Amino acid sequence: AQSVTQPDIHITVSEGASLELRCNYSYGATPYLFWYVQSPGQGLQLLLKYFSGDTLVQGIKGFEAEFKRSQSSFNLRKPSVHWSDAAEYFCAVGAMDDMRFGAGTRLTVKP
Amino acid sequence: DSGVTQTPKHLITATGQRVTLRCSPRSGDLSVYWYQQSLDQGLQFLIQYYNGEERAKGNILERFSAQQFPDLHSELNLSSLELGDSALYFCASSLGEVFYNEQFFGPGTRLTVL
Numbered sequence: 001a002q003s004v005t006q007p008d009i010h011i012t013v014s015e016g017a018s019l020e021l022r023c024n025y026s027y028g029a030t031p032y033l034f035w036y037v038q039s040p041g042q043g044l045q046l047l048l049k050y051f052s053g054d055t056l057v058q059g060i061k062g063f064e065a066e067f068k069r070s071q072s073s074f075n076l077r078k079p080s081v082h083w084s085d086a087a088e089y090f091c092a093v094g095a096m097d098d099m100r101f102g103a104g105t106r107l108t109v110k111p
Numbered sequence: 112d113s114g115v116t117q118t119p120k121h122l123i124t125a126t127g128q129r130v131t132l133r134c135s136p137r138s139g140d141l142s143v144y145w146y147q148q149s150l151d152q153g154l155q156f157l158i159q160y161y162n163g164e165e166r167a168k169g170n171i172l173e174r175f176s177a178q179q180f181p182d183l184h185s186e187l188n189l190s191s192l193e194l195g196d197s198a199l200y201f202c203a204s205s206l207g208e209v210f211y212n213e214q215f216f217g218p219g220t221r222l223t224v225l
Contacts, residue, residue: 036216041218042218043201046215049213094211096210098210100156101153102153103153104154
């Protein structure tokens with residue numbers, strides 16, 4: 001079965017600094033990979049997804065992620081973080097009949 | 112606003128009781144998914160319905176059941192509740208039946224079992 005690991009439980013960055021959130025996955029076939037964001041009291045919102053093709057994926061809110069098959073990674077990046085980006089971020093791997101989420105990374109943004 | 116609605120927003124009940132959570136998918140979406148989010152288990156897939164039929168099962172307990180009605184809304188029934196069932200329960204919907212279709216999440220129902 002597929003699985004997802006997000007090694008960082010909590011990350012703090014300064015506003016305007018760059019951000020990288022790590023995600024490692026385990027899946028036997030070509031993975032379908034997702035990043036979701038959850039703001040306090042809200043449901044999850046899809047930031048971006050990777051199915052195939054270009055390994056650098058652009059998403060909403062200025063986020064991007066890079067799929068690296070050799071490292072089984074799908075890290076999320078943003079060049080300049082805004083205070084409104086403070087939230088919990090989930091990486092997920094999907095198959096036909098299942099979706100597995102990582103434990104999440106909580107992002108705090110310092111003024 | 113994702114277009115997915117869930118009621119109620121909060122539910123407080125006692126151990127041993129039964130509750131029903133309701134979800135209305137986005138207009139046109141045929142799939143409904145239920146997820147449980149708790150501090151110790153994280154976000155777990157429970158069950159999926161597609162166009163009225165159960166399509167996939169995840170880590171759903173036997174005490175839990177769900178159904179999807181002809182108007183495509185769905186209900187998750189939780190019975191013989193235990194303290195450990197306290198969690199945030201999310202519903203999501205998508206147009207297609209496979210998980211890698213984009214899923215739109217509702218705001219969740221927070222269940223507290225005392």
